[in-house]
Amino acid sequence: MTAALTKSWRGWLLPFSVVIGAEAWFLFNPILSDTLAAPSKIIRGAVETMMDGTLLRTTYQTLFGAAAGLFIGMAAGTACGIVIGLFWTADRLSSWSVEMLRPIPSVALIPLSLLTFGYGYRMEYAVVAWATFWPFLILTQHALKQIDVRLLEVSRLMGFGIFSRIFKIMLPAAAPRLFTALRLAVGLSLVVAVTVEIAANPQGLGYGLMVAQESLRPDRMFALLIWVGLLGWALNYILVRLEGRLFAHRAPGLAADA
Amino acid sequence: MKQKLYAALAILCAGVFTLSLQGALVAQTPAKLKVAYTATSDFASGFIAQEAGHFKKRGLEVEFQLIPLNSTMPAALQSGSIDLAGTTLPVFLQAVDSGLDLVAIAGSGTTLPSDQNFAIVVKPDITIAKPEDYAGKRIGVPGLGAFLHVLFQNWLLEKGVDIKKVTFVEVSFPQMADVLRAGNVDGVITGEPIMSRIVQAKIGKIATYFNEVLKGEMPIIVYSSTRKWYEANKATANAFRDAVADGVKDVRKDDAFLRTSIGKYIKLPPEVLQTMPINGQWRAEIPQENMARWIQIMEKQKMLRTKLDLKKLVAQ
Numbered sequence: 377m378t379a380a381l382t383k384s385w386r387g388w389l390l391p392f393s394v395v396i397g398a399e400a401w402f403l404f405n406p407i408l409s410d411t412l413a414a415p416s417k418i419i420r421g422a423v424e425t426m427m428d429g430t431l432l433r434t435t436y437q438t439l440f441g442a443a444a445g446l447f448i449g450m451a452a453g454t455a456c457g458i459v460i461g462l463f464w465t466a467d468r469l470s471s472w473s474v475e476m477l478r479p480i481p482s483v484a485l486i487p488l489s490l491l492t493f494g495y496g497y498r499m500e501y502a503v504v505a506w507a508t509f510w511p512f513l514i515l516t517q518h519a520l521k522q523i524d525v526r527l528l529e530v531s532r533l534m535g536f537g538i539f540s541r542i543f544k545i546m547l548p549a550a551a552p553r554l555f556t557a558l559r560l561a562v563g564l565s566l567v568v569a570v571t572v573e574i575a576a577n578p579q580g581l582g583y584g585l586m587v588a589q590e591s592l593r594p595d596r597m598f599a600l601l602i603w604v605g606l607l608g609w610a611l612n613y614i615l616v617r618l619e620g621r622l623f624a625h626r627a628p629g630l631a632a633d634a
Numbered sequence: 635m636k637q638k639l640y641a642a643l644a645i646l647c648a649g650v651f652t653l654s655l656q657g658a659l660v661a662q663t664p665a666k667l668k669v670a671y672t673a674t675s676d677f678a679s680g681f682i683a684q685e686a687g688h689f690k691k692r693g694l695e696v697e698f699q700l701i702p703l704n705s706t707m708p709a710a711l712q713s714g715s716i717d718l719a720g721t722t723l724p725v726f727l728q729a730v731d732s733g734l735d736l737v738a739i740a741g742s743g744t745t746l747p748s749d750q751n752f753a754i755v756v757k758p759d760i761t762i763a764k765p766e767d768y769a770g771k772r773i774g775v776p777g778l779g780a781f782l783h784v785l786f787q788n789w790l791l792e793k794g795v796d797i798k799k800v801t802f803v804e805v806s807f808p809q810m811a812d813v814l815r816a817g818n819v820d821g822v823i824t825g826e827p828i829m830s831r832i833v834q835a836k837i838g839k840i841a842t843y844f845n846e847v848l849k850g851e852m853p854i855i856v857y858s859s860t861r862k863w864y865e866a867n868k869a870t871a872n873a874f875r876d877a878v879a880d881g882v883k884d885v886r887k888d889d890a891f892l893r894t895s896i897g898k899y900i901k902l903p904p905e906v907l908q909t910m911p912i913n914g915q916w917r918a919e920i921p922q923e924n925m926a927r928w929i930q931i932m933e934k935q936k937m938l939r940t941k942l943d944l945k946k947l948v949a950q
Contacts (some may be wrong), residue, residue, distance in 0.1 A: 410808040410810075410812070412810050412812065419757055471900050490706060490710060491712055493715070494713030494716070495701075522695060539899060575703075578702075587673075587901070588808070589808050590700075590806075590808065591901040591903075593901070593903065
């Protein structure tokens with residue numbers, strides 16, 4: 377990680393300059409603003425959100441909502457992907473429905489989800505699960521179709537049943553692609569969870585952003601916004617490293633890339 | 635024989651004692667209410683009722699939940715995740731108009747024709763000499779169809795100006811000063827404390843107090859529930875209204891207590907909280923004629939599709 381940061385130190389020049397420039401601008405232009413805040417005030421707002429427990433509480437709520445929704449979406453998407461990937465009939469029967477339903481933006485389901493589940497985790501689970509269901513379904517389906525036919529023939533010759541074939545041959549063979557789906561879906565689940573909280577759900581980091589804005593505290597709002605960005609970056613970083621470690625033997629370039 | 639009689643009496647006494655203890659416990663268990671509100675001092679009577687213990691006195695345990703967008707509340711009411719929703723009148727009436735069976739339980743902040751808490755604030759270089767001068771202007775409103783937007787359109791219509799000639803765009807309250815300064819809009823329809831902050835910073839000037847055309851007092855906020863909840867909890871709903879009415883009586887008694895109470899529910903910066911003008915008025919009852927004024931205004935703006943039954947809208 378240190379090597380990566382040192383290697384890309386030039387990448388820090390731009391954000392660092394923006395912070396210095398913004399601080400200088402606020403110093404020489406003391407204006408009334410309820411939407412902008414000087415970097416020094418944002419740092420103070422960040423410390424405040426840490427000290428009063430807002431950061432910890434809202435982060436937990438967002439991560440829990442995103443993780444549980446992701447788990448539901450992953451389980452349902454992978455299961456459906458296996459069925460569609462294995463059986464041509466299921467593939468043919470579902471193709472039209474999948475193509476019709478997949479483009480529906482998850483955020484468009486917020487009003488329906490709110491009406492059904494009300495405020496709270498269940499609404500967030502439903503919308504996040506919808507958003508993450510599709511990448512798992514599509515990638516699982518494609519991963520199964522790309523498994524080496526000889527592997528499947530061998531498993532048949534060895535007299536494997538359907539479940540043994542799925543768990544001993546197919547899922548291990550499809551694992552790298554499923555992990556890619558997971559990496560994509562983790563980022564997506566965080567974005568969707570925060571969006572649901574901004575739009576309707578009174579909990580989590582998105583709600584914290586809205587409350588900070590309504591309370592005329594742009595310093596706290598930006599502090600939470602930057603934290604959401606850092607959280608997304610950290611999750612992706614961890615998953616990329618994990619992917620490199622787990623599947624380096626299958627794709628030699630992966631570990632080095634990570 | 636005597637022993638059997640004593641034993642029977644003892645069992646009877648124990649039974650009566652247990653039952654009365656259970657009854658007392660049930661009577662002491664407070665009714666829990668989850669009430670949604672938005673970040674406005676129009677809820678001050680409710681905040682005061684909570685802080686002064688008026689809800690508790692009536693056996694209510696009220697939990698206030700801040701909701702940034704009051705338009706999401708009717709759906710949350712329907713799902714049962716909240717018991718009461720503090721919404722503006724346009725949101726409440728449009729929800730009923732859309733088919734949700736809601737009933738207004740109690741009122742909160744109200745507005746009068748003489749109110750100067752809301753106004754349209756325009757850029758300093760813009761001159762509004764007559765209502766027609768708004769034609770062709772781009773005006774920021776806190777929400778399309780929000781109560782301030784509806785009241786300003788009502789003023790335009792009363793003054794004979796075609797509302798289609800004015801462009802309305804959504805600008806949230808905290809963004810109004812910056813958007814006006816940047817020149818993205820010609821004016822914003824706003825209220826306190828944003829209005830005073832914009833004027834004091836000379837970002838804009840007050841052009842029109844549009845309440846002047848109102849025909850009388852109108853509720854800004856009502857606490858509503860589903861009819862099903864109301865029918866099953868009439869005593870609780872009445873106790874809630876009575877506690878809010880006590881809050882209304884107390885709201886002007888102590889300015890420091892009022893500001894501290896508001897600050898507990900709306901986390902404004904201390905300097906804003908201490909200096910913001912709180913000129914509103916509050917009323918726990920909802921007279922039908924006050925609700926009727928909203929219906930007339932919204933019908934004139936074609937915001938309602940059905941004929942609403944006034945008698946069914948307010949809890950009797």
